[in-house]
Amino acid sequence: MNAFAALADDTRREIVRLVAKNGELTSTEIGQNFKISPPAISHHLKVLKSAKVLNMKKEAQKRIYSLNGSSINEMEDWLVDIVDLWNKRLDKLDKYVLKIKKERARDKK
């Protein structure tokens, strides 16, 4: 599951907000904020970890979660590609209109 799909769930979005606000939280601490069962929380955390939205490190018996800062935000990634495409497209447009301008000036002569 990609980051977008992982975040399409209300509970998972709430988990991410919570972790973002606190920096680091154990799975137990995260679970205390929700009314759902520990296995359900654990499933959500697994999804968020595999989608690279959250990092997880183990310390003794604890699983500590934090935001994955290095994972590229997909939307930004996508945006960069679109910006790149449009800049190239506008370059082409520039060449094209200058060509037409020249041709029309020639035709007038």
Next chain:
Amino acid sequence: MIKNNVETIVEGNKVIYKRYFDVPTELLFEVWSMPEHLSEWWGPDGFTLTTKSMDFTNGGIWEFIMHGPDGHDYKNKIQFTDIKEPHYIYYKHLGDGEGDQDVHFESKIIFEGAGEGTNLTMEQIFPSKEELERVNEKYGAIEGAKQHIGNLSKYLEKLK
């Protein structure tokens, strides 16, 4: 990112492109508004473009296919929401035209005379992150679009 009168600004869910073109406003508007012109510059290098239909009026639809160099066809559908010759063109990108009205983004293209030439400002407005998530969940549209644009980028990289 300013080079030869080119500027790109990203703020929030908007991308703004500003450029100066050394041609009259009427000409610049013309090449945005006719399929025979659009097919000459819209597609990236190596792509060809077929217009299925184009109705350049308010609410009108432009349906076209971009034929990639790898043999892939990319369907596109654009709806013109507001046109004022030769001042501006607003449109919505409706994806591949096969899903529901899953708007990827809206664009506003504004032409302003500047001496002998024209200043073009293009604003792309992307839906909110929540909207993107919804669309993605429903149609996998983001992945599709990313792949599509990604392919283009990869291809364009090769041309450098």
